[in-house]
Amino acid sequence: MTVRDAIIRLLKYHDLDQNICMIIWGSEDVELEAENMNAVMSEEETQAILDNMEDGHDATLGVNWYTIQCHIEAVINGRVVEIGDQLELDFGGEA
Numbered sequence: 001m002t003v004r005d006a007i008i009r010l011l012k013y014h015d016l017d018q019n020i021c022m023i024i025w026g027s028e029d030v031e032l033e034a035e036n037m038n039a040v041m042s043e044e045e046t047q048a049i050l051d052n053m054e055d056g057h058d059a060t061l062g063v064n065w066y067t068i069q070c071h072i073e074a075v076i077n078g079r080v081v082e083i084g085d086q087l088e089l090d091f092g093g094e095a
Contacts, residue, residue: 001054025053025063033068037076045075 001009006024014020027046034041041049049071053063061067 001050023063025050025068030068030072033065034072037069037072039072039076041072041075049075 010020010022027043027050030041030046030049034046049068052071053067057063057067
């Protein structure tokens with residue numbers, strides 16, 4: 001999701017004066033954590049990680065540095081599959 005996409009989604013579903021809580025993780029966070037792990041992520045891998053964190057996070061755990069590390073480890077371990085023109089992480093489960 002881009003900043004533009006987030007703004008469009010916010011304007012579509014929320015009134016401008018509505019109180020909300022929003023926590024944003026970006027590509028720089030994934031890249032920083034990958035660097036801390038002595039790994040380098042491509043732009044596509046970073047976007048796939050962000051997409052998977054947004055779409056597949058456990059609401060009980062949320063998104064945090066540990067979950068980012070887990071996504072990076074999945075990429076490092078080669079569990080990335082290409083579906084159409086989009087990269088998705090494959091954790092071995094059935095879709």
